[in-house]
Amino acid sequence: MTQEKVLLDHGSGGKVSHSMFSDLILPLFSSPELLQQDDGAVLDIAGARLAFSTDSYVVDPIFFPGGNIGDLAVNGTVNDIAMCGAVPKFISVGLILEEGFPVEDLKIILESMARAAQKAGVRIVTGDTKVVPRGKADKIFINTSGIGVIPPHVQVSGANAEPGDAVILSGTLADHGITVLSTREGLKFDSDIQTDSAPLNGMAQAILNSGCRVHVLRDPTRGGLGTTLNEIAAQSGVEILIDEACLPIRGPVRGTCELLGFDPLYIANEGKLVAFVPQADAQKVLEIIQDNEYGKEAAVIGRVSRKSPGKVFLKTFIGGTRLVDMLTGEQLPRIC
């Protein structure tokens, strides 16, 4: 932390966020669970293994095509717990509301949270509401935390990727980030992009209960697939090579990225997972994902080796190879 003020980059999920986590937060809160740096903490309590995770939602705008801040907040925490290999059970909801926020909008958001919880099969069991003076918060912020139970046979972690693993992505990239961005900026495109926000616990459980060996499950949210793969490569000490031609990306999303100079590898997803499984199990796991309503466009996108530990590479459309580094800070639209 060489800079004295918090910058927006500190919230990007990329390198700048990581440096704040490792230089400022981790030393002060050091606990073995936090050190694991997975999507949630895995806790041994009275003979049971529980996954515990929290996330705050400050998305602007709060309503966007395909969803709103409410279902996003439920699905996000459900997914973080599911990526620990757990069956999500209970969710807490903390609301921070700005004075003057329309109750009508709040009702719409709460209703979609209730629907999302029902769909994911979790119960909202505790919560808190605070109101701050006008201008002290932006409409509504939501924090959700959740608890899930990890079945005895499940052993997944970002540190478990092994050479020879296939990397499977459950669907198209960058839908959420591009939807929010184009709604926020009023970019009018002749397209039907919408958020991919969805609960992935059903898909995760189908994979984990299939009898296939599963080493890593992770949802590439903030920071995008590029950042998530870098985290896994570092945690597991392996090289990951992905193939650009295999990456599913919708045409309008790709077009918007081209126009603004964004790399879809670094754009947020809210309803996608990556699974690392031994090559021998890859086809079966792929079929299981494709059978799920949120995994129709799943694809095997890469493989793991021991060549350059900690690095991620991309084989490009034209057969070249390049490094996929971790995102630094927020991607900034280019001039020309």
Place this chain on the structure above:
Amino acid sequence: MTMKYVEEYRDPGLAKGLAEKIHGISKKKLRLMEVCGTHTMSIFRHGIRSVLPPGITLLSGPGCPVCVTAQKDIDAFVEFARLKNVIVTTFGDLIRVPGSGSSLGREKAEGADVRIVYSIFDAVTIAGENRDKEVVFCGVGFETTIPTIAAGILMARQAKLDNFSVYSANKLTPPALAALMETKGVDINGFILPGHVSVITGTNAYRATFEKYGIPSVISGFEPIDILKAVLLLVEQNEEGRPALVNAYSRAVSDEGNLKAKAVMNQVFEVCDAVWRGIGGIPFSGMGLKKEFQAFDAALKFGMDLPHVPEPRGCACGQILMGLKTPEQCSLYKKKCTPMTPVGPCMVSSEGSCAAFYKYA
């Protein structure tokens, strides 16, 4: 939005064929410069270097507008942000670029009203919505961007917005190429000329420079097939000793360019001298507001005339932009200068060569 005319230019079979042709005819060691930052990005993103023969070196030129913006201009943007009652509007690339003491991003964190816009027209709209405040637009761009900045100023004049102004650090491409050729030690065997800029300028804008220096020059689009084709043409010209000025982006570029855009640009702006970061002053390479539009000149309006500031010690951005050094040859690269702690703008802009090397190489 559909991606017609893009997939065709990323076809693996075509790319393989072009790469094989280049390998087949390439004998000489060649240093080819892609002038435009968007080319640099595309070359790295598509892994084009990795499919070329080892004897061909691609150098990034002075074609990333953020990278060639003088330190004093960045300082001016920061000063505007510090003024009370001023909204600074800017393209996103400039937010992190460090001036002598601060950046627009820092000032924003301190409470300054700095807003990222995607077009100058958004800045004009902001001015219309905030008549009690001054709105300054940071004008940083080449021929691609300058006509829209001119159109924005015309729009502001039409709407009688006396609270809107532009700080023009705009620059022209052909004079920079000529200056590069005159610089001692510069060793370049061919130019990959910028596609977007050429859409506006037309092929003819490069003719004088080509005729004077006889350097192989190919105007190229930005897809991998475009760039491989341009490299092939430059290698052919070099191997056969027949330099030429070729427009290989004829689906977008004409000889005359976009006459309407040029007319709008020349209605509002006139050619002036400009300081390029790392390169220095280049005569007739800038675009300043004409006298009749001086009411929209932020530098005049606010008396913003900062002294020239030397670039940070050790920063080799200037030599890198002229192809005299590669980012790896800069003593600060990956040590003091990283995307998280950039010293020079080549590390900040997504199209800067140092950022591209750091991110992709």
